[in-house]
Amino acid sequence: MSEGVIDLHTHTTCSDGSASPERLIELARAKGARAVAITDHDTVAAFPEARAAADRFGIEFVCGIEISAEYSPGTMHILGYCVDDASKAFTEKLDELKRAREERNPQIASRLQALGLDVDYDEVVRVAGNEVVGRPHFARVMVEKGYAASIKDAFDKYLKKGAAAYIEKARLSPADSIALIRNAGGVAVLAHPYQLNLSSAEELEGLIAELVEGGLDGIEALYSRHSPAQRASYVEIAERHELLVTGGSDYHGSYKPDISIVDGLGDLEIPYGLLEAVKLRAPGGSLVPA
Ligand code: AMP
Numbered sequence: 001m002s003e004g005v006i007d008l009h010t011h012t013t014c015s016d017g018s019a020s021p022e023r024l025i026e027l028a029r030a031k032g033a034r035a036v037a038i039t040d041h042d043t044v045a046a047f048p049e050a051r052a053a054a055d056r057f058g059i060e061f062v063c064g065i066e067i068s069a070e071y072s073p074g075t076m077h078i079l080g081y082c083v084d085d086a087s088k089a090f091t092e093k094l095d096e097l098k099r100a101r102e103e104r105n106p107q108i109a110s111r112l113q114a115l116g117l118d119v120d121y122d123e124v125v126r127v128a129g130n131e132v133v134g135r136p137h138f139a140r141v142m143v144e145k146g147y148a149a150s151i152k153d154a155f156d157k158y159l160k161k162g163a164a165a166y167i168e169k170a171r172l173s174p175a176d177s178i179a180l181i182r183n184a185g186g187v188a189v190l191a192h193p194y195q196l197n198l199s200s201a202e203e204l205e206g207l208i209a210e211l212v213e214g215g216l217d218g219i220e221a222l223y224s225r226h227s228p229a230q231r232a233s234y235v236e237i238a239e240r241h242e243l244l245v246t247g248g249s250d251y252h253g254s255y256k257p258d259i260s261i262v263d264g265l266g267d268l269e270i271p272y273g274l275l276e277a278v279k280l281r282a283p284g285g286s287l288v289p290a
Pocket residue numbers: 016041068133134135136151152155156160
């Protein structure tokens with residue numbers, strides 16, 4: 001039985017979403033989803049609460065992760081599905097990525113202060129409230145203090161790549177990001193490819209071929225901010241490379257206020273069958289409960 005819709009890209013309060021794991025599961029169920037993946041940045045902290053909530057609300061929970069890879073000029077994120085959070089090698093590497101944030105984050109605060117903004121890193125940590133502190137938390141504090149009109153405005157003015165308070169953080173290479181996920185029994189998927197900022201189809205082809213060489217399993221073609229034409233074109237590329245097609249909203253609650261869970265900007269409809277294909281391809285797939 002393959003009926004039903006799903007959402008394979010969401011964030012909780014464990015990273016930079018505004019909904020707790022339990023609340024997120026409840027919201028996905030209320031939207032009629034049959035399955036939902038939580039894909040927090042660099043952490044699997046949401047899983048225990050999410051598993052319990054999924055049991056209670058009668059929805060399938062998929063263990064996910066989102067890793068930021070070294071890349072320019074745009075942004076490359078790699079999603080992992082069906083990852084084993086009991087793998088020590090996996091969680092230790094995630095801890096390293098969190099430490100890289102702890103290196104970067106105080107520097108963002110210093111840079112903002114140098115620009116004349118009264119933003120204390122302790123306040124940002126308080127707003128984040130949980131283990132992974134990210135730029136959206138800085139943005140929230142800046143909005144609260146009147147330095148920006150919205151989260152997006154804070155990114156545009158100060159936080160996005162190339163802006164005055166942008167600081168690089170240590171990242172894994174694309175190949176190492178993929179290997180991290182696959183070695184944890186998971187399936188590795190290129191997230192929201194429009195954010196790569198590639199200017200030609202040839203460049204994208206070359207990059208996908210390279211990532212496939214590194215073990216890439218799929219492409220997130222069905223993404224809330226992809227146009228219908230982009231979705232079709234990424235599906236075509238995935239099929240040509242015998243890759244999985246996945247999809248998700250990238251729900252962050254109030255940190256991305258225009259994006260709803262499950263249906264994105266209103267037009268997302270991700271079929272359950274895509275998740276069945278993910279589970280079949282997972283190296284540790286047989287361990288994943290149906
Ligand atoms: P970080 O992991 O701390 O580097 O922050 C990444 C997060 O910031 C992701 O959730 C992105 O969706 C969010 N983000 C990146 N660029 C922007 C932007 N221009 N506007 C709003 N959010 C953004």
